[in-house]
Amino acid sequence: MMNLISNAFLVVRPLEKRNKLIDEYNLIIEGLRSKGINIIELTSKEHLLSTKYLCSGHWISSLGKGVVVVYPMSSLGRQQERNDLVFDLLGRKGFKINDVVDFTEAENEGFFLEGTGSIVLDRLNCVAYVSVSKCSDEELFVEFCEELEFTPVIFRSSYSDGLEVLHTSRILTVTESFSIVASCMVKDKKERKMLSLQLKKSGRDLIYISEQQVENYVTDIKQVKNDKGDSFVVMSKSIFDSLYTDQKNTLGKHGEFLVFDCREIERQGKHSIGSILNDIFS
Template identity: 35%
Template sequence: MSQITNTILMIRPVAFRMNEETAVNNYFQEDLQLRNAEINAKAQEEFDNFVEKLRKVGVNVIVENDDLKMDTPDSIFPNNWVSFHKDGTVGLYPMFAENRRRERREEVMTRLEEEGFLIDGYMDYTSAEDEGYFLEGTGSLLLDRVNNKAYCAISPRADEELVIEFCEDFEYDPVIFTANQNAKNQRLPIYHTNVMMALAETFAVICLDTIDDKHEKKNVIKHLKETKKEIITITEEQMHQFAGNMLQVKGADANYMVMSEAARSSLKSDQVKAIQKHCKILSSDLTTIETCGGGSARCMMAEVFLPKAMKTV
């Protein structure tokens, strides 16, 4: 089993803007005071440049267009509603914001099947929305696919019982903790685990300062060390530049740690060297997407681990 993949699903936005429904607990979002059409045009430009950079190094990027009728401002972040697994299972997740639930589209599955991938069933957690419980995909769950560990920071977007249910279904060991940030003059839960932590094959980038409970912090470190991952720490300030929101992918000739330009610029030279010991760095300017959407490079990429369908002659 591999921790990383060469195939990424990305959704090109058609109605991107600051989502008022997610801003209530995503403290990374800011209002740019621009018209929505202007914001969407900038986001599309950033998206297209990012896709081009990924394809240039040999990453297989499947781009599916969003549907204007859906009015889904955050569709650019597909990893929150879906995950694709090596046994052909697709995970579907309960979303906090009502307008994000419309992002779950059958056309996306059809597109992957057209690309030759095998979908062999669904693990559907979306009924939890009716009870007001949420678990936002690989935004909430950081999966160590080789060692079967699922790291999750509990928040309004990540319910502990759902994490345990997921782990039972997919046979992962849960590593559960709380990660906080300074917002509204207090310590409040970070909305997604993947903004404070990134798991790669042989290392992890993590903002340990967000884990206020000493026992929880010690436990996370223990699990990372057990799996022989080098721990590269970032500060809360760097986390706010999306330095935790990275994803390692396979290119044609090398592996890449993919991040935004803001994240890359926030890193100190020793942190850059630490990452480059393991793989190359690929960065792209995602300023509009980060500012209005409150998510960055990792959120935009849904990893495809599905098996390829057997070709019939």
Template identity: 25%
Template sequence: MFYAALGKTISMTKQRSRRILMIRPTTFRKNEETAVNNAFQQDASDSSDVLSQAQAEFDNLVEVLEKNLIDVTVISSIKEEDTPDALFPNNWLSFHYDGHVVLYPLFAENRRRERREEIIDQVSDNSYKPNNRLIDLTSYEDKALFLEGTGSMVLDRVHQICYAAIGPRTHQEVLDVWGERLGYKIVSFESHQNSHGDDLIYHTNVMMSIGTTWAAICVESIRDLVACEKILDQLMSSNKEIIDLSYEEIYGFGGNILEIENQRGESIIVMSETAFNALKVDTKTKLSRHGKIVFAPIPTIEKLGGGSVRCMIAELF
């Protein structure tokens, strides 16, 4: 909901959602089309049934979330479509407080088959149905320009600021259109995979996460000191406690975390067991001041999929 006051639009939103969407995989493997620019993906160590392992990890994660009173809607992917990354729905759609639903242009062609209108219908009411509530950016795929949802963008929903690391799956032109349509300020920058190479981080949400009162970010991955200072100043002016993540922490998926509100109105910070173990004691202490940390093991999904818990969740507003 939005209110006009003194000529400005003031967002009356929350940072965290009370409902989430997760897609249960019916196919799963290392996606050869995404591996070209996702340094977090690895090969399988054996020929065992990775689908069964991924499904068991998925089901256990859902159980852990529901035990913590998080409202989870689970929809299965379509086996015949052969969508190995379908359990990462946050890349192809996002939901917003004002009723908008956004469809995104995806880098990998086989990921484009994940987009299903019936998923939107199942989790939405009629307020999403008018054409002016659906923002379809998928035509940018024809220009090889991409923006992969809340993988590419880390959102400060309260202050309507979008932080985005430019890279092979996040293009400035699409970002600017998204910001104009949704009314967000865009803060874009480059984030590098390591301290010595030139390769860029594939998704912003592996090196940054924003909660109601905190922001976790891998500062050392941003080499442009002016851009880095701008980001930190913006976060501090938005009253966020800045939690600096190391490369070691983000390569353990310590940046791929998400704040959710449970049915008691409590702040829950969800992550994988890998992420929990990768985070330094001081980092976990700081996060714990802002919410309850909840984690579950998803090693197969992380190793082959190259994404963690935050990637598996589409927030519903």
């Protein structure tokens, strides 16, 4: 069985030229470390074109037992985010890497699977979820599940204007003890029912959210633990402000709230705090 909550979190330090972003980032990292949460910083490459480069989980993820997966990205700008220095960094921090599963050759064929953006994992039950899109290829996802022994759950989702949801993590998050889903954006009734049933079967508290809450990054809530085993529910202020009272009450059962100002992260990258905290497992 895989670990449910990681020992540490890999983060990418913003480019120094983005002054407002790095100021905001520094306050977040200081706040997390003050609670005993282990943060490993990877220096970002210079001259990155992508605005999503803080989301290292899109190109690399750790699955525990020394297994690391590297993913194919959907654009040249995003492919340039990959940084081989991460392996040396993790080694220096005491994390062993026994096996690297590399799917990046799929880029040559035009197939993409953008890591923890495309794939949402239920580690306890070894279930993997994907919302199929141009960034989240179905056949490549099935290959991932076969290689790493996850049961696949496949569906499609879209916004009210008909545009497909590119990343599964935009409408779904699964933590140790709760799940958040915008099932209203899964338009096929059979797929929507199948998704809800699978999430309920896990036994976690299940929180349903609206498309408007998706736009406010509510699935970017992150459950983390510190070096003492204390549990925290991490989110941005915009996420907190968009939650209903009953949703806050449910989330409050699962850890102390840590709420950070993430306005620049959300404005520049169109993602929030959960996406920049990349779980690293020993």
